[in-house]
Amino acid sequence: MLDFPRWKYALVAFLLICGVLYALPNLHPNDPAVQISANRGNTVDAVLAERVRDVLERVSIEAVGISQEMGPGNTRSLLVRLPSPEAQLVAADLIRAELGDGFTVALNLAPTTPDWLTAIRAKSMVLGLDLQGGVHFLMEVDQQAAIAKREEGFADQIRLLLRDARIVATRVDRTPTGIVVQVRNPDDRAAAAQQIGSNIQEVQLTEGAEPNVLRVSLREDVLAQIVSDAIEQNVGTLRNRINELGVSEPVITRQGGSRIVIQLPGVQDTAQAKRILGSTATLEYRAQVDGNAVEARDSGRIPAEARLYNMRDRGVDGRPMPVLLSRQVITSGDQLVHAASQLDQQSGTPSVSVTLNAAGGRRMLEFTRENVGRGMGVVFIERTPEVRMVDGVEVRSARVSEEVISLASIRGVFSNQFQTTGLGSMEEAAQLALLLRAGSLAAPVDIVEERVVGPSLGKENIEAGARAVMLGFALVCALMIIYYKGFGLISVFALLMNLILLAAALSIVGITLTMPGIAGMVLTLGMAVDGNVLICERIREELRAGNTPINAIVSGYERAWSPILDSNVTKLIAATALFSFGSGPVRGFAMVLFVGVLTSMFTSVTVSRAVATLAYGHGRKVRSVSV
Numbered sequence: 001m002l003d004f005p006r007w008k009y010a011l012v013a014f015l016l017i018c019g020v021l022y023a024l025p026n027l028h029p030n031d032p033a034v035q036i037s038a039n040r041g042n043t044v045d046a047v048l049a050e051r052v053r054d055v056l057e058r059v060s061i062e063a064v065g066i067s068q069e070m071g072p073g074n075t076r077s078l079l080v081r082l083p084s085p086e087a088q089l090v091a092a093d094l095i096r097a098e099l100g101d102g103f104t105v106a107l108n109l110a111p112t113t114p115d116w117l118t119a120i121r122a123k124s125m126v127l128g129l130d131l132q133g134g135v136h137f138l139m140e141v142d143q144q145a146a147i148a149k150r151e152e153g154f155a156d157q158i159r160l161l162l163r164d165a166r167i168v169a170t171r172v173d174r175t176p177t178g179i180v181v182q183v184r185n186p187d188d189r190a191a192a193a194q195q196i197g198s199n200i201q202e203v204q205l206t207e208g209a210e211p212n213v214l215r216v217s218l219r220e221d222v223l224a225q226i227v228s229d230a231i232e233q234n235v236g237t238l239r240n241r242i243n244e245l246g247v248s249e250p251v252i253t254r255q256g257g258s259r260i261v262i263q264l265p266g267v268q269d270t271a272q273a274k275r276i277l278g279s280t281a282t283l284e285y286r287a288q289v290d291g292n293a294v295e296a297r298d299s300g301r302i303p304a305e306a307r308l309y310n311m312r313d314r315g316v317d318g319r320p321m322p323v324l325l326s327r328q329v330i331t332s333g334d335q336l337v338h339a340a341s342q343l344d345q346q347s348g349t350p351s352v353s354v355t356l357n358a359a360g361g362r363r364m365l366e367f368t369r370e371n372v373g374r375g376m377g378v379v380f381i382e383r384t385p386e387v388r389m390v391d392g393v394e395v396r397s398a399r400v401s402e403e404v405i406s407l408a409s410i411r412g413v414f415s416n417q418f419q420t421t422g423l424g425s426m427e428e429a430a431q432l433a434l435l436l437r438a439g440s441l442a443a444p445v446d447i448v449e450e451r452v453v454g455p456s457l458g459k460e461n462i463e464a465g466a467r468a469v470m471l472g473f474a475l476v477c478a479l480m481i482i483y484y485k486g487f488g489l490i491s492v493f494a495l496l497m498n499l500i501l502l503a504a505a506l507s508i509v510g511i512t513l514t515m516p517g518i519a520g521m522v523l524t525l526g527m528a529v530d531g532n533v534l535i536c537e538r539i540r541e542e543l544r545a546g547n548t549p550i551n552a553i554v555s556g557y558e559r560a561w562s563p564i565l566d567s568n569v570t571k572l573i574a575a576t577a578l579f580s581f582g583s584g585p586v587r588g589f590a591m592v593l594f595v596g597v598l599t600s601m602f603t604s605v606t607v608s609r610a611v612a613t614l615a616y617g618h619g620r621k622v623r624s625v626s627v
Contacts, residue, residue, distance in 0.1 A: 002550045002617035004610055012610045015602075016497055022504035025113045025124040030132070031064055032088035033110035034095060036078040038427050042102040044068060044076045052080060055098045061087050076427060081110050085459070125507045127265060128514035128588065129251075129453050131461050134265040137277065138449035141258050146230035146443035147223060148174065154203065155179050156328070158196060158216065165195045178217035179203075186211035227258065230443045235260055238277060238445075251512075260445065265512070277445070282333030283354075283420065286325040287367070288375030288407065293322040309379060311404045323404055325377045330367050335360030337416075341429035344421050350429040351421040361416025368413045378406040378420050465518035472522045473499065476529050484536045486626025490611045491532035491604075498528050498596075498603040505595050516589040524596030530567060531604030534560040539627050549622040557609055564605060571597045 036052065038044050049066050056063055064081035080095075082088045088107060096105040109132060113123060129136060151174045158181060162169045169192070171182035183192050189212055193205050196214070202222040206215045218226070235254055242250045242264070251263035262277065289306040296302045307327055310320035338355040356364060367376075381402050406421050476495065480488035502524065506513060539556030547555060575597065578590035616622050 002553055002613055004613035004617065008606070009610060012607055015501070016607070019497065019501040019504040021117070021120065022122045022507055023500045025117055025122050025507060026503055028112045028114070028124065030109035030111055030124075031081040032085045033082060033108045034080040034088060034092045035069075035106045035108040036080070036095065036099070037104045037106075038076075038102070043425055043427055044078050048078055048099075048103075051098065052078065052095055055094050056080075056091060059090065059094060061091055063091075079108075079110055123507055123510075125503065126510055126512045127462070128512045128517070128585075129263050129265050130515050131465070131513060132265055133453045134263060136449075136451040136453070137262045137264075137447050138255070139260045139262060139277070139445040140448045141227075141231050141234055141260065142444040142446065143227045143230070143258055147218070147226055149443065150226045151179055151218065154200065154216070154218070157200060161195055161199055162192060165191070167192050167195065178215055180208070181214040181216060182210070183212050183214075188212070189214055231258060231260065234443065234445060238262065242277075259448070277447075282381050283336075284332045284379040284381060285330040285364070286328070286377050286379060287330065287371065288377055289324040289326055291324050293324045296324060297322040309377065309402060309404045311407065312380075320403070323377060323407055325379065325404070330376070331356060331360040331363050335363075339433040341426060341433040342419070343426075344419065347421065349421055350426045351419045352429050352433045353419045354417070356416040358416070364418075365413065365415035368410050368415075372410050372412065375407055375409055377404045379403070380405045461515055465515060468518065468522050469499075469525070472525050476525060480529065480532065484627055486615075487532075487536050487539065487612070490608050490615070491529065491536070493611055494532060494603040494608040495525065495528055497607050498600050499525065501599040501603065502592075502596050505599060506592065509595070511591045511595070512588055513592070514585050514588045516585040517592040520589045520592030520596065524593060524600060527571065528596070528600030528604060531560070531564045531600060532608060534563055535604070535608065536627055539625065543625065543627070549625045550616065552625060553612060553616060557605070557612075561605065564601065568597050568601050 036044065036048070045068075049068070053063070053066060061082070064083055066078065066080050069077050069079045080091065082091055092105055092107055099105065111124070155172055155174050158179065159169065159172045162172070162181075162183075167188050168184040169181060170184055171180060173180050181192060181196070183189055189207070193214055196203065196216065197205055202218060203216050204219055206217070207213070208215050231254060235252055238260065239250070239252045242252070242262075250265075251261070253261050255261045286307075289303060291303055291306065293308065296306075296308055302308050303324065305327055306324040309323050309325055311323055313321055315321045335357050336354060337357050340353045342351055342353055343349070344351040379402055381400070408421075473495065477492045480491045480495075482488070484491065499521075502521065506517075511517070535556055538560045539552050542552035542555045542559075543549070572594060575590045575594040579587050579594065582590060616625065
């Protein structure tokens with residue numbers, strides 16, 4: 001008897017409805033858009049929206065929509081939707097010229113998924129770089145900077161070590177050839193060498209030409225480990241930073257000994273991408289040094305233990321106010337665990353609440369315990385990559401700005417939790433907290449190669465891929481209907497449901513779809529029909545053997561199940577191998593193939609049997625089967 005349980009009907013109907021709903025967002029393509037975010041000292045508001053609207057009206061570009069969007073870290077941006085990629089490029093250039101350096105103008109893609117689909121968390125498939133456009137960077141880590149930063153840490157450790165051992169050191173400095181330790185008299189050199197050698201295993205000691213000088217250098221294996229750790233930390237930091245700033249599905253991988261490959265689908269503005277990747281924002285807390293900072297600035301005579309910084313605020317003469325801070329850092333953003341923007345409860349001004357790790361908290365506790373009433377400055381350090389054209393040649397450099405955003409007296413003892421004030425706006429506080437949470441780079445990175453895939457090329461690839469899928473689907477459907485008649489129609493319905501479920505699964509899981517992934521979809525359609533062909537051929541064999549139509553259908557599905565299972569298991573094994581040993585586009589192809597095999601098994605056996613039972617089963621008297 002040809003029958004199908006009601007609960008299976010309900011399951012099939014539920015899955016098909018879910019498949020249709022979660023595949024629908026792919027019918028709503030993204031709008032080309034321009035995203036405007038405020039740099040330090042500026043805000044995104046209604047006045048900015050009116051300025052942008054006026055700029056577009058001057059050149060007769062009608063925006064599809066202008067809205068304020070809230071991004072990660074409570075950062076606000078203005079999203080301008082435009083009717084075409086051509087209008088997007090023109091609008092971006094005009095808006096950038098109008099707003100200047102106070103705002104960052106970036107090309108982007110804005111989703112058009114209806115709210116009712118967004119409410120059930122339905123979203124379109126994530127498209128790769130070759131389909132929606134984006135930027136590709138090859139970045140190189142500055143190995144010498146990583147080593148120098150680590151040597152500075154060892155120099156600080158040696159100073160504390162000698163101080164605790166009551167060995168007077170007149171000089172502990174890092175030089176291009178290593179760390180130089182100079183003690184007061186030659187008798188102390190052996191004691192200093194013993195202390196350093198027994199407490200710091202990563203270094204090797206050599207005696208200097210002078211009888212009271214030691215030279216400290218890092219071992220070769222330690223140098224290699226520092227570089228490797230710096231690259232791994234930078235990969236993690238860049239991934240956190242991109243995730244914090246809302247770039248979806250980035251590809252960040254290590255390449256070789258000192259390089260990192262980054263792909264950002266959907267980002268069209270290389271300047272914006274460079275700002276996200278290369279900008280380093282961190283804080284340093286330094287003690288204030290007694291002395292006349294204005295006189296030191298004007299005369300150039302700065303105390304040996306101090307560095308001259310500029311305050312963010314300007315004096316009555318219009319020049320930045322100078323301040324003398326200690327060369328030694330109390331703690332920095334490297335030791336930060338968490339940062340959050342908030343309003344200072346006492347002054348009502350924007351601030352960033354900072355939480356340090358155990359080491360940073362201990363150093364801050366020791367300093368504040370001994371220096372209540374002394375001034376402490378908060379130095380804001382930002383490193384921004386720049387690209388200039390000099391005599392027709394692209395010259396890459398980095399602009400490093402250091403300014404004191406807060407200078408206040410220490411009123412009490414604190415350790416790992418406190419707040420930093422002196423910020424210009426809540427947007428600036430939110431952006432600083434976001435970059436601090438993402439982490440500072442272990443070493444600077446320089447972009448050595450960049451490529452931009454435009455949205456128009458991505459659109460052409462999507463259209464070509466869609467044509468390939470539709471053509472493959474149409475040819476398979478025509479073959480099945482011509483050769484298997486009525487059961488061919490059932491197979492076509494199962495194939496259509498397979499395509500819908502595959503699109504829905506890719507959308508839900510968030511697998512990045514690339515051109516190889518589209519090839520995987522076409523291949524899946526070709527392989528999915530295998531199960532239906534096996535079923536139809538088994539039914540025909542049973543009919544030739546003299547079975548009744550109903551028994552032929554039942555026996556056809558039962559006898560076809562074993563070869564269908566065997567063939568699909570081998571396909572799953574092949575897809576798993578491709579995913580395990582492949583990389584990049586190969587893994588994307590493997591994932592689409594794996595999901596497609598699973599959906600084809602369900603549709604070719606379960607969905608087609610449900611439709612066949614509706615047509616021929618439930619006690620009907622069937623004289624013939626159209627197969």
